[in-house]
Amino acid sequence: MPFAVVLILLVLGSVLFHLLSPWTFTPLASNWGMVDFTVDVTLYVTAGIFIAVNLFVAFAIIKYRHREGVASKARYEPENKRLETWLTGLTAVGVAAMLTPGLLVWAQFVDVPDEAHVVEAVGQQWHWTYRYPGADGKFGQVDAARINAENPMGIDPEDPNGQDDVVVLDPEARLPVNRPVKFLLRSKDVLHNFTVAQFRVKMDLVPGMDTYMWLEPTELGRFEVLCEELCGVAHHTMRGAVVVAEEADFESWLSNQPTFSEMGNLPHGDPNIGAAQYAVCAACHGQQGEGLVAMNAPKLAGQDPWYVKRELEAFKRGLRGTHEEDVYGKQMAPMANTLPDATAIANVVAHIATLPDEPAPATIEGNAVRGAEIAAVCAYCHGRDGMGNEATNAPRYAGLNDWYLVRQLENFKSGVRGAHPEDYYGKQMGFMGRILKDEQAINDVVAYINTLGSDPAANLAARAGN
Amino acid sequence: MEFILLVLAAIMAVFLGWLLKQSFNTSPWVADPVGDRAHEAPLGANAKTVALTVLLAVITSFFALILSAYAERMDLGDWVPVAEPGLLWVNTAALTAASLAFQWTRQAAVHDRRGQLLPGMLVTGVLTLAFVAGQLIAWRQLMAQGVTLSGNPANGFFYFLTAAHALHIAGGLYVWARATLRLATSGAADAVRQSIELCTVYWHFLLMVWLVVFGFLLST
Amino acid sequence: MAYVAIADRDHEIEHHDPQTFITKYIWSQDHKVIAVQYAITAIFVGVVALILSAMMRLQLGFPGEVHFISPENYYQFITMHGMIMVIYLLTALFLGGFGNYLIPLMCGSRDMVFPYMNMLSYWVYLVSVIILLASFFVPGGSTGAGWTLYPPQAIMPGTPGVEWGIVLMLVSLAVFIVAFTMGGLNYITTVLQARCRGMTLMRMPLSVWGIFMATVLGLLAFPALLVSAIMMLLDKTVMTSFFMPAVSSMGADPGYTGGSPILFQHLFWFFGHPEVYIVALPAFGIVSDLLSTHARKNIFGYRMMVWAIIAIGGLSFVVWAHHMYVSGMHPYFGFFFATTTLIIAVPTAIKVYNWVLTLWQGHIHLRTPMLFAIGFIFTFIHGGLTGLFLGNVTIDLPLSDTYFVVAHFHMVMGVSPILVVFGAIYHWFPKITGRMYNETLGKWHFWMTFLGTYAIYLPMHYLGFQGVPRRYFAMGDTDFLPQSAQDLNAAITISALIVAASQILFFVNVIWSLKSGKPSGPNPWKATSLEWQTPDTPPKHGNWGHDLPVVYRWAYDYSVPGYPDDFIPQDVSPDKAPVGRDHGVHH
Secondary structure (H helix, E strand, C coil): CHHHHHHHHHHHHHHHHHHHCCCCCCCCCECCHHHHHHHHHHHHHHHHHHHHHHHHHHHHHHHHECCCCCCCCCCCCCCEHHHHHHHHHHHHHHHHHHHHHHHHHHHHHHCCCCCCEEEEEEEECCEEEEEECCCCCCCCCECHHHCCCCCCCCECCCCHHHHCCEEECCCEEEEECCCCEEEEEEECCCCEEEECHHHCCEEEECCCCCEEEEECECCCEEEEEEECCCCCCCHHHCEEEEEEECHHHHHHHHHCCCEHHHHHCCCCCCHHHHHHHHHHHHHHHCCCCCCEHHHCECCCCCCCHHHHHHHHHHHHHCCCCCCCCCHHHHHHHHHHCCCCCHHHHHHHHHHHHHCCCCCCCCCCCCCHHHHHHHHCCCHHHHCCCCCCEHHHCECCCCCCCHHHHHHHHHHHHHCCCCCCCCCHHHHHHHHHHCCCCCHHHHHHHHHHHHHHCCCHHHHHHHHHHC | CHHHHHHHHHHHHHHHHHHHHHHCCCCCCCCCCCCCHHHCCCCCCCHHHHHHHHHHHHHHHHHHHHHHHHHHHHCCCCCCCCCCCCHHHHHHHHHHHHHHHHHHHHHHHHCCCHHHHHHHHHHHHHHHHHHHHHHHHHHHHHHHCCCCCCCCHHHHHHHHHHHHHHHHHHHHHHHHHHHHHHHHHHCCHHHHHHHHHHHHHHHHHHHHHHHHHHHHHHHC | CCCCCHHHHHHHCCCCCCCCHHHHHHCCCCHHHHHHHHHHHHHHHHHHHHHHHHHHHHHHHCCCCCCCCCHHHHHHHHHHHHHHHHHHHHHHHHHHHHHHHHHHHHHCCCCCCCHHHHHHHHHHHHHHHHHHHHCCCCCCCCCCCCCCCCCCHHHCCCCCCCCCHHHHHHHHHHHHHHHHHHHHHHHHHHHHHCCCECCCHHHCCHHHHHHHHHHHHHHHHHHHHHHHHHHHHHHHHHCCCCCCCCCCECCECCCCCCCCHHHHHHHHHHHHHHHHHHHHHHHHHHHHHHHHHHCCCCCCCHHHHHHHHHHHHHHHHHCHHHHCCCCCCCCCHHHHHHHHHHHCHHHHHHHHHHHHHHHCCCCECCCHHHHHHHHHHHHHHHHHHHHHHHHCHHHHHHHCCEHHHHHHHHHHHHHHHHHHHHHHHHHHHHHHHCECCCHHHHHHHHHHHHHHHHHHHHHHHHHHHHCCECCCCCCCCCCCCCHHHHHHHHHHHHHHHHHHHHHHHHHHHHHHHHHHCCECCCCCCCCCCHHHHCCCCCCCCCCCCCCCCECCCCCCCECCCCCCCCECCCCCCCCCCCCCCCCCCEC
16 A cells, blocks of 8 residues: 555656756757657657556555455456557557657758858867868868877868868857858767757767768857767866857857968967067066966976967966956966067967976975876876877976966866866866865875976977887 | 678577467467477477577677678778688688588488598598688788788778687587597497587588678678 | 477486585586576676765765765776676676576476586676676776777777776676676577476466577677677777777877777667667566566466567667667668667557556555565656657757766666566575565665665756766856756765665675575465476475476466466466466457
């Protein structure tokens, strides 16, 4: 008897949970309302079966349960062909009712409308980038073997179709509202999956082949892109965004993005001009970029140029140095703004690259052995030698100021750095910062990093040897 | 994957047809005195034959899957077919001869021509070993030509298929060796008759597998 | 060559009669001992996997607070948890454990037909388990590729355990497949060849049918896993490019060209989907027998049940790509596989109806095994129905790779089969040990497990609706999930920990009852099938004493009109009891 009651309560509870649950599909932002409709049809059919069958079981238990002292015998009935045929037929009808809309919607999904414009989303461990075909509407050929720091997409430089391809190296794409878009999906390394929950559709990215899906964004706004196919240890940090904008805003944004041929002609910094501009920086960071702990300014000499450039731009754009608790970041932000444009940044970066890379003194005490265990996960992106890897957007940390690393790890952990919605790299590192338990863990990790950084030149040589 | 589906469909069809015969039109709830039909065996055979049949189905599935993967992988554009060494024809002949020799030995066992058993077994073994040795030589020839395992997927499949087939032959040779040894030491023909029966089937089967595999390799 | 029934040949067969402790319990060729060895090993690794899941739940419920679990650990745990539960626990326990124990006893045989090979099967299985567990201790740890082991990521930097862990995993799987094949040949041949007189196929209990068909599926499907494991091993060790395309891995070129990751997925799921039924079909069979016995009623629609098992088994080979709707395979496959997948719902639904109709007009004894059996009906209906969402290609678009999938497959092939496992252990415990388990503890165990797991997985579907992806170490802040989603996650974790802890009740019950349980007698449930009719309880070596049993009727003669008892064992001859003809059979 209690069992029957529990069954009835479970059925009621499930229905109530469904009706009262605040957890349901996120509001739809694409044309795929039919997907939601199919879900609803299936939900009603299956809920009906769920309720009916389980209540039947409960009723059977109540009616036919064994009771002490009451003699009764089960009915002997090996089979009942009529009943079985009926049930089979009804089930087939129910199945057809669910399958039909499913197949119809799928037919729409596999058939991309002719007027759709094409955007390519490219996945890599653990980062999104995008490519737009440019004025000619055609993409240049790509090849994994061509991928390098200057040509992160691996576009064929000889292919005329590729010259005007717009390359977006930030994990943020823009789309015009109410225009169908075909996403071409491509991966550089492993399987990924391009998902925006509000769009309802998703598809895997498979290295070695192109996959696709299409949709029509119907709502303005910013939608988070997730990778939903396990792609390694930082899978959960592989985030991006699609910003759906009015057609005009989209067009103006697109025209401001560099094309593939423009990327090849980016300003090469002049270290001599940069030296003059660096004078402002030297006040805090030191003449040789050696870093001054008293000024809370970290060592710059030896840091990867692409990283210095990225962070200078981040300061300028307000992605860094805008959090109210980021005291030193807020000091840096106006300094970065003294660099008027990309050329100025390139010059300073070029100058910094000429500064002598002397190992920074160790100031942090910690258990390097424990730190090494925790830092195993850092090596995936930053390299075992801590020398950074541009391909994973991970800067060098070996041989830099350890007190600065401690502060940044604290900032990542507490969310002071990486709070800005467009600071994807900071957000990514925030995920990793949060695995550090406390100050001690941070010190241990940095103590371990200090053991790496004793001789950066040797590290580099070792890496070249590999 | 069509290939494996066809093979499985065939296996399943045989299996289902047999099941249907067992279960169609029976009323399981009716009790009966035990009649002759009540314990009829499935294949009119004994346990080892049944087990061997099942094992052959498993091996069929295994090779069909490799060939399915082969067919899928072949279409991907980077396929450079292996130029099969002519030696494979000789090997094929050796394996065919081994199969025939086994058949002859089996006939000898059935008709109780005891004196022919040991020679038959030895000839079979020598021919089979010649096949395996020939396959190894073919490998060496290919290696010498620079056809390495990792050079091209076609090479990979070639080595994988031939190695898998040779390993199955080796398994058969183990049973063959035990039977031959018993025959040589005790001369007890009755004790090895079943081994000979089963091995013959197995040899024929592996010959068939080889012919299919070889045909696949040649045609691609 | 005419077949001679095993019963008539019985006297010809030499029965080895183990005497020493070692031949009796360690190097034993007795199917019952091998069954227990299989079961103990499987349950042991199952507990390891359960602990891993508790760790994962801690991380998911309280991200940022459980610092002893790194992202690497987390992905290693999900991989090992999945692989252990699916293969090394459920497959091994249902086929190696219950298959070994039940087939000879239910078919009226003295043992498996090849006892030596049967023994080898267990020891090879043990080796595979040891290799698998060893991967926790090698440099780099076990693989973190997810239980599906998808390349390229499974063998490329960026995934934990890429040096040793993945190699050990693949080797362990290959060894497992060898063990399974040895066992499987035995199960099939025993069912086909060693049934006692009168045991026609259509008189076999559904447990045997389920195990039999699952073995057929396993024998035909495991080669796909073997092939893909070997090919991936070659890709990993000698740089072939079966599955590995040309890639740029973190700025470096690992040197592969042109392979197809999707080919691996096809092979994997060609095994992987039948694998679902390798686990489910024995559960279907066993639960049918539990329901029938404890409801004192014949299983409703026996023939339909047999044919449903066979149909499901056959169809399970043509639905595999429903795991791959969003994998990038040719989208037109979606039409075909969605259709076949939903068709398979029909025989599955028939099974559910027949279980439910077996209860109707029965005489239901709600003992512990029956509670688990009815609990199974509930969870299986739930899990089966959510399968209609995911199998329907369109609905898979939003729900694939989310917690909806996790919730679905845990309901349908985690909780449901495990409920059957427990029900079956309680049901056959008296036969295996000769003692009764403790009913009160058993009921507590049921309630904690049943309600607890539902509290885990019902809400989990809703995380999936919201779009929470699976295999995320941490969700972090997103702009589409409310904070309450994390609260729900924490609640799920608490339920999971309670369920995990409450399994102690099971072990306490088993261990206590082994020593101090009441003697059960040979047939405490008044069941009809042969294993309850053995001359000794627990059955001795050779099972049947001097003479093999003779069967005259099916295994479901419960409450036959005109007979004083409410059950007629299969070996009661027609001149002593009614024959079942014309008793309320509708045509």
